[in-house]
Amino acid sequence: MKQKFRIMILADDLSRLLSRILIIFNRRNLTIKNMNICQGVTPEVLRYTIDLECIDNQIDQLIKQIEKLIGVNYIFYYQAETGEFSQPINWENTPPL
């Protein structure tokens, strides 16, 4: 069954990185329901927030594929309805969003 997820990415400000991220969704015919890109705490870092619906076992693959992209520094996701994080977040080591 499809679930709602929110993916947060911190990435270098590189041209075409957005294309690379989108292609990962396109390849699986997933549509993005909501998306925001803004500057992170430093000017050279961008913060991506992406909302989408997909089946449970797809999300792990998506995250691993995005994490592999050169320029992506940090990624995590949580289930929108339960607010459950993908991994226990160690806020001390997490770069400020």
Added chain:
Amino acid sequence: MKKESFTGSEILIKALLAEEVKYIFGYPGGAIMPIYDTILHYKDEICHILTRHEQGAIHAAQGYARVTGKAGVCFTTSGPGATNLITGLADALIDSTPLVCITGQVSSHLLGTDAFQEIDIIDISIPATKWNAQITDAKDICKIICQAFYIVQAGRPGPVLVDITKNAQFQTTSFDYSLCTSVNHFKPYPDTEEEKIQDAAKLINTAKRPLAIIGQGVILAHAEEELKHFIEKTDIPVASTLLGLGTIESRHPLYMGMLGMHGNYAPNLLTNECDVLIAIGMRFDDRVTGNVKKYAKQAQIIHLEIDPCEISKNIHCDIPILGDCKVTLTRLINLTQKANHQAWVKTFGELKVKEEEVVIYNDLHPTKEGLTMGEVIKWINHYKRKNAVLVTDVGQHQMIASRYFNFTAPKSQITSGGLGTMGFGLPAAIGVQFGAKERQVICIVGDGGIQMTVQELGTILQNDLPIKIVLLNNGFLGMVRQWQQLFFEKRYSCTELVNPDFVQLASAYNIQAQKVDRREQLEAAIKKMLNNKGAYLLEVIVEKEDNVFPMIPSGAAVDEIRLT
């Protein structure tokens, strides 16, 4: 002191020399002319191989990369030159081949104006590359090229495309090159968890019916010796994927054959009977697993893999061991105990006898009138040199050659696995011959595949390469015809070929050639070909409607493998 300045083109060539590039495969054109002009000045230090098509250039670079383990380099121009690379890039990505492709691009002020031969190759190539970049300023060339050479080899290899605008090729700047050892936030070698290795070793030490399945990752990690040590110590039977062939010699007592759709009977069947499945440097491709819902459900699966994306992608893995398998295998060897699985290994032998009776004997010693592909490979095995490299195209001949070729050395099997690119064989053989000058290169092709890149006979002629081409001609697109016969009630839609006279075609390129259609000519013809000094094309007319067996039909489980 003012630094000496060079043009962007010179900087590129000097950077390639710093990376110890010896061969470039390419095809010139308008937007890359400054670079080609520079190549002329460096012709004593770097050799450019002119192919007859850009697809030929990239497949040749792939062949070179696969046989040497170094990055293959390929040059083409903008527009059509660049788009013709896409098939090769996709092939290299899925088969993890390190390639650096340099394309020319229109001047930066013309970008986005639909200029002559302008195409946005960076966006087009994103899904087919590990990384790509465009250079519009000469001062970026050193940085991007050194990153490119690092990225293609780091972790799981893959292709990189670098697009250089014409103005950057002319622009002058200083040359300041240092080898790249890391890229910001790019982590190609994942951390290995010691705990997982211990868990895996415990499982292996208690296993009663373990099976190891290996892929190209073992070759890419140069872990052939470690693998051999591991399986010999633990007495575990081993089977290989298509791209892993040659990792372990075909006649090793623990080597049980090839996995997958047209693989061997025993390893496929027993995948569903083993208790521990140890996957090393392979990615559970659908051609290997068949129906994933019925794949090795009874087994505990250990997966040694460098790319975290492959863990539990297709098949759920119980113990993932991330990392370079040369390192992880060594650690695993230290923790595993000597074992004896004689009875289990014997079951493979029993099934092999069955496969030999039903399939192999008829393939290698046929009594029917028409020649079989199998008997051609049998005679090649008989007369080939020990460390010969097998290069194949895609189709029935690829499966038969892979099944029966006697592999005795690593890096002996060069073929298009994941993408299944017809037309790969002939140009790849060119790159292989440049990469392994002292080795005998045997290129086995079908009548369909060779005609997709047949123009590369011109490259063989120009460079006087001693490639031995064996053309297995059945007058059909054989693999598609086999499927039409088995699954589309013999409706042979658009698969029959009317072929040219291949002997005359080869002769036009000054390549010695012979055609064989009778069994009594075959042995002598193969002996003559393999003893010939220069290039040789041997056309063998084989049975028109032979099928490749065993076969796991699409959607079936590995233990539903059919012998007939």
